[in-house]
Amino acid sequence: LPEIMNEAKLYFSDSILQDCTFIFNLYHEWDQVEELTDTELNQIFSNLTKVMDKLAVIKNRTRRLRQVLNQGERDLWVSRIVNRAAEDEEDTLQLARDISLLEKDNERMKIEIAHLNEEIEKNRNISKERLAARRKARHPSEMILNPSQFEAVQRNKGQALITAGPGSGKTHVLTERAVRLIKEGCAPEKIIILTFTVKATQNLIERMDKALFGFDGRPVIRNFHGFCKDLIDENHLEFGFASPPSHVEKYMLDHLMRRQVRSLPLEDNEQLKKMLNDENFRDLVKEINEFMHNRGLSPNDTFKMCECIEDDDLRVEVLFAIEQCITLRGELLSNNGMTYGDHITLVHQKIKDEPEFLRQVSNRYEHLMVDEFQDNNFAQGQLVCLLADHLQSTVVVGDGDQAIYYFRGANVHNMKDFKKAFEEKGDFHHINLETGYRHSENLVEIAEKYISLSPERLEKESMVSGWISSEQTKIEATEFATDIDEAATIVDFIRRRNLMGIEFDEVAILTASLDHAKQITHQLAIEGIPFVTTNSSDLFNDDLSRDIGLILRICLDPIGQGHALSIFLDSNLFPISKEDAYLIRKRTWKPQKMFENLIDLNGYFKNRQSLIDLHSFIEAKRFQGGDFRKWLHELICDSGISSSILSSDNPFAATRLIEQLTQQLENAFKFLKDPEYLAGFIEHFMEDGIELDIEEVESKGCLLVATIHK
Numbered sequence: 007l008p009e010i011m012n013e014a015k016l017y018f019s020d021s022i023l024q025d026c027t028f029i030f031n032l033y034h035e036w037d038q039v040e041e042l043t044d045t046e047l048n049q050i051f052s053n054l055t056k057v058m059d060k061l062a063v064i065k066n067r068t069r070r071l072r073q074v075l076n077q078g079e080r081d082l083w084v085s086r087i088v089n090r091a092a093e094d095e096e097d098t099l100q101l102a103r104d105i106s107l108l109e110k111d112n113e114r115m116k117i118e119i120a121h122l123n124e125e126i127e128k129n130r131n132i133s134k135e136r137l138a139a140r141r142k143a144r145h146p147s148e149m150i151l152n153p154s155q156f157e158a159v160q161r162n163k164g165q166a167l168i169t170a171g172p173g174s175g176k177t178h179v180l181t182e183r184a185v186r187l188i189k190e191g192c193a194p195e196k197i198i199i200l201t202f203t204v205k206a207t208q209n210l211i212e213r214m215d216k217a218l219f220g221f222d223g224r225p226v227i228r229n230f231h232g233f234c235k236d237l238i239d240e241n242h243l244e245f246g247f248a249s250p251p252s253h254v255e256k257y258m259l260d261h262l263m264r265r266q267v268r269s270l271p272l273e274d275n276e277q278l279k280k281m282l283n284d285e286n287f288r289d290l291v292k293e294i295n296e297f298m299h300n301r302g303l304s305p306n307d308t309f310k311m312c313e314c315i316e317d318d319d320l321r322v323e324v325l326f327a328i329e330q331c332i333t334l335r336g337e338l339l340s341n342n343g344m345t346y347g348d349h350i351t352l353v354h355q356k357i358k359d360e361p362e363f364l365r366q367v368s369n370r371y372e373h374l375m376v377d378e379f380q381d382n383n384f385a386q387g388q389l390v391c392l393l394a395d396h397l398q399s400t401v402v403v404g405d406g407d408q409a410i411y412y413f414r415g416a417n418v419h420n421m422k423d424f425k426k427a428f429e430e431k432g433d434f435h436h437i438n439l440e441t442g443y444r445h446s447e448n449l450v451e452i453a454e455k456y457i458s459l460s461p462e463r464l465e466k467e468s469m470v471s472g473w474i475s476s477e478q479t480k481i482e483a484t485e486f487a488t489d490i491d492e493a494a495t496i497v498d499f500i501r502r503r504n505l506m507g508i509e510f511d512e513v514a515i516l517t518a519s520l521d522h523a524k525q526i527t528h529q530l531a532i533e534g535i536p537f538v539t540t541n542s543s544d545l546f547n548d549d550l551s552r553d554i555g556l557i558l559r560i561c562l563d564p565i566g567q568g569h570a571l572s573i574f575l576d577s578n579l580f581p582i583s584k585e586d587a588y589l590i591r592k593r594t595w596k597p598q599k600m601f602e603n604l605i606d607l608n609g610y611f612k613n614r615q616s617l618i619d620l621h622s623f624i625e626a627k628r629f630q631g632g633d634f635r636k637w638l639h640e641l642i643c644d645s646g647i648s649s650s651i652l653s654s655d656n657p658f659a660a661t662r663l664i665e666q667l668t669q670q671l672e673n674a675f676k677f678l679k680d681p682e683y684l685a686g687f688i689e690h691f692m693e694d695g696i697e698l699d700i701e702e703v704e705s706k707g708c709l710l711v712a713t714i715h716k
Contacts, residue, residue, distance in 0.1 A: 126505065133507030143475045145443055151182065152472075154439050159183045161401070162190070162373070164433025165394055167425050168403045171469045173444020176403045177206075180375050181213045183401070184225050187373060188218065197225035198371045200390075202378035204229055205701060210377070226371070230386055234349040237367065244363075245352055247342050252676050254343040256292065257696050259334060261674075261683050263288050266333070281326055291327045295334065299347030300415025302354055302385035305332045341677055354385040357392055368396035379404030380418050381411045387420030391427050406464040407457045410715060421464055443472035446479040489522075493529040500535060500709065510536055510709040520697065523711050530709070537709040540716050543695035545663050545703075550650055553577045554664060555692045557645055558638070558671075560601075561627045563685035568597030570689070571624075579646045580620045583612045590617070629681045634672055638664075659705070666702060667691075 151159060155175055158168050159182045170176035184197050201207045207229045214224050228236065239250040267282045281287040298308050309328045315321035338344055344352070357364045376382070376390055379402040394400035402424055409418040428434040442450055450471045457463065486492040500513055517523045520541045527544065530537045538544070546552045556574040559567045572594075575587035589611065594603050604621040611617065627641050642648050642664060651660045667688070674687050690696070700716055 130505065130507045137507055140475070140477060144473045144477065146474060149178070151179075152441055154437060154441070155179050155182075157435075158401070158437045158439070159186055161399070161435055161437075162187060163399050164435065165399070165424070165428040165431070166401045166435045166437060167421060168401060168437045168439060169405055169421070169464060169466045170403050170439040171405050171442050172408060173442040173472075174439035174469070175441075175443060176377070176439060177210060177213060179439070180210065180377065180401075180403065181217050183375070184214065184373075185217045188221060188225075192372060194218070194221070194223035194225050196370075196372040197375070198233075198373070199225055199227045199375045200233055200377065201227070201229045202381045204232075204699075206377060207232070230382065231346050231349045234353040237353050238344070238349065241363075245356070246339055249342055251342045251344045252673065254338060254345050254677060255670075255673070255696075256296075256345055256347075257690070258674055258677060258687070259292055259295070259345070260288050261687055262334060262337060262677060263291065263330065264686075265680065265683055266337075278326065278330075281323070282330075287323070287327065290323070291330045291334070294324070294327050295331045295345075296347060296415060298331065299345075299351045300383040300385065300417070302351065302383075302388060304355075305335070338677075343677055350383070350385050350389070354389045357389060364392060364396065368393055372398040374400045376400075376402040377404075379420055379424070380406050380409040381416045382420055383415040384417045384420070387417055387423060390420075391424060394424075394428070406462075407453075407460075414715075418462070418464075438466045440467045440469055441472040442469050445471060446473055446477055447471040449479040449481065452481065489525040490529075493525040496526055497529045497533050497535065500530075501533070509707070511705075511707050514710045514712065516712060516714045519713060520695070520711075527711055530711075535709060536705075536707055537711055538703045538705050539711040540698050540700060540703055540713065541695040542691050542698055543693060545666070546692050549578070550647070550654055550660055551663055552692075553579055553650075554642075554647055554660065554667070555688055557641065557647070558667070559685045559688050559692075561624055561641060562629050562688070563682040564601040564624050564628060565598050566682050567685050567689070568594075568600035570685075571600045572597065579650070580623075581613065581616050582620065583616070586611045586613060586617060629684075634675050635668060638668055638671070666698075 152175075155178070158166065158179045161183075168176065168179070170179070180199060184194075184199065187197060188194055199210060201210060207227055210227050211224070214227065218224055235253075238245050238247070242248075242250050263282050267279050294308070297303075298305060303311075305328055309325065312321065312324045312328065315324060335348075338348070357367065371393075374390070374393055374397050379387075379390075381404075382390070390400070390402060402421070404421050406418050406421055409416060412418070425434070425436060429436070445453075447470075450469050454468050458468075484495070486495065496515065500510070503513065504510060515523065515526060517526075520539060523539065527537065527539060531547070546555050553574070556570045556577070557579070559570045560574060564571065572591055575582050575590060576584075589609070590600070590603060590607065593607055593609075594600050601621070601624065604617045623645070627637075627644065629637055651657045654660060670691065671684060671688070674684060697713065697716060700710065700712055704710060
């Protein structure tokens with residue numbers, strides 16, 4: 007803090023906090039700041055988010071310091087009273103009597119608090135029973151098919167489009183339809199059901215296993231990407247892979263492009279190097295790559311389309327980006343890797359261009375069912391239509407009103423296109439599951455009111471509630487002056503609901519993006535409410551988890567991760583004194599020198615041996631290639647992290663974090679061969695964050711904070 011205080015101070019205000027002083031390390035004297043141009047000043051102000059994050063760290067540290075000082079003041083106060091009483095026998099006796107009375111009061115208060123907690127828990131249990139009774143009263147005791155559901159289950163030939171609103175029983179319909187086909191003689195493996203997510207697949211498998219108890223086998227149930235990957239793995243040579251390919255996450259493409267800069271020859275590549283070093287250009291490459299995957303377009307077709315862009319600068323940048331997409335796809339292919347987009351694109355292209363391959367795939371099945379059809383992209387929609395022409399029956403289930411993945415390439419027109427492609431044929435049916443069993447009547451009415459305004463809505467009957475009770479959903483829409491007010495109100499709401507018997511893991515906070523939830527998660531942490539988020543950076547909120555990430559980064563790239571080593575000096579894993587850590591930081595001008603300065607700096611250090619030991623450990627554990635999982639295991643054990651995990655309050659969380667990191671890093675290692683890129687990948691995972699699936703983070707007893715899309 008004193009180091010930062012000695013630097014220049016920058017004063018500014020924003021829409022929420024007026025006339026606040028933010029300490030910003032500018033590495034300039036104040037008179038130099040005044041001479042900056044408008045462009046340079048705008049660059050400074052654009053770093054506002056980083057400034058706020060830095061201040062949050064400072065604030066947390068000063069809060070902990072204040073707690074320590076307060077505790078010290080209390081200890082000093084007690085010490086003075088005891089010393090004063092020791093001087094006089096009467097004062098000593100009086101102090102003893104006062105302390106005795108205080109102890110009795112404390113015991114009485116503890117008993118009262120225990121009684122209150124018992125009363126609260128008793129009332130919570132009564133409230134939970136009432137909640138369970140209310141939920142049970144919403145639906146009939148016996149689950150039977152309504153007329154629309156019955157019609158959908160009975161169709162076993164031709165093509166059918168089922169529009170199914172939320173809670174209308176579409177999963178139940180798919181299950182019952184598969185069971186009926188099997189009971190009528192269809193072999194289970196001749197039925198394939200494609201879902202949108204892994205979780206939906208697991209849910210359907212569980213239901214199917216219960217419904218088919220006593221039968222041999224079950225239908226093939228896969229999510230769309232898994233189905234396509236299976237086909238690629240089985241026919242990897244035909245798809246151009248040397249062996250079954252590995253999966254590459256989208257965010258790893260950024261690291262591959264940055265690595266490419268180093269491999270380019272110095273001559274004649276200045277412009278491409280400049281572009282690849284630009285984060286905005288790399289984002290453009292990834293967006294164009296996704297666009298081509300979602301629309302089922304080849305790079306060559308996209309290149310021709312973009313040649314007619316009128317703006318010269320834009321055209322050059324876009325064409326460069328498309329060429330970079332071709333390079334990236336080639337690198338992935340040569341390294342036996344593919345992204346989620348490749349799963350669909352490669353299979354779609356092969357089925358479209360090779361009738362024999364289409365015949366081989368379609369001969370495996372007689373009946374196809376597709377869930378959440380509105381969330382599929384154009385290529386997936388085309389793939390379904392191509393297969394449908396060769397099968398006994400094809401049923402697609404979806405709801406245009408629930409199409410929220412347009413930003414990810416989902417094509418809600420798939421439903422209209424499917425209907426248009428097959429309704430002129432004699433055996434097409436459109437069935438609407440209009441009764442929703444998940445929501446009350448007033449909530450359904452509000453939803454219908456808003457979605458009916460959509461000009462592109464697929465024609466269907468309005469939804470009605472299937473609740474048989476008169477219970478209504480309480481809906482509140484509230485505006486707040488600041489995000490701090492909003493966070494405080496939300497946390498208070500959650501506290502009150504928890505007292506009423508609703509557990510924390512029965513509550514979810516959904517946001518447009520994880521950035522919108524920062525103030526809320528901050529308030530949840532202050533109030534001690536257990537929560538998890540889908541942001542990977544939130545996995546490193548506690549000291550132990552952060553130490554795990556830091557030591558991995560340091561041992562992968564000790565030179566390039568000098569800034570991580572600077573933070574790690576405060577870790578409890580190695581006995582570095584605070585004075586020595588301060589001196590090392592103070593006398594290291596460049597982060598890249600931090601590692602060598604552990605042993606190279608002259609002068610007095612309180613415990614020089616601890617610095618030498620840390621340097622020796624990093625040198626000995628520096629990753630040199632080989633079995634990555636074995637190296638990671640040895641690093642965790644030898645660094646003392648495993649012992650810290652066993653003695654921590656929540657060893658499960660740290661163990662799960664290590665397993666997640668191991669899986670991510672093993673996958674990344676196949677493509678980011680250099681340790682320094684792996685270290686950068688972990689830094690991105692820790693600091694910027696990637697959004698994880700809910701299944702990867704959800705934990706019993708913890709409230710969930712996630713984006714609406716997840």
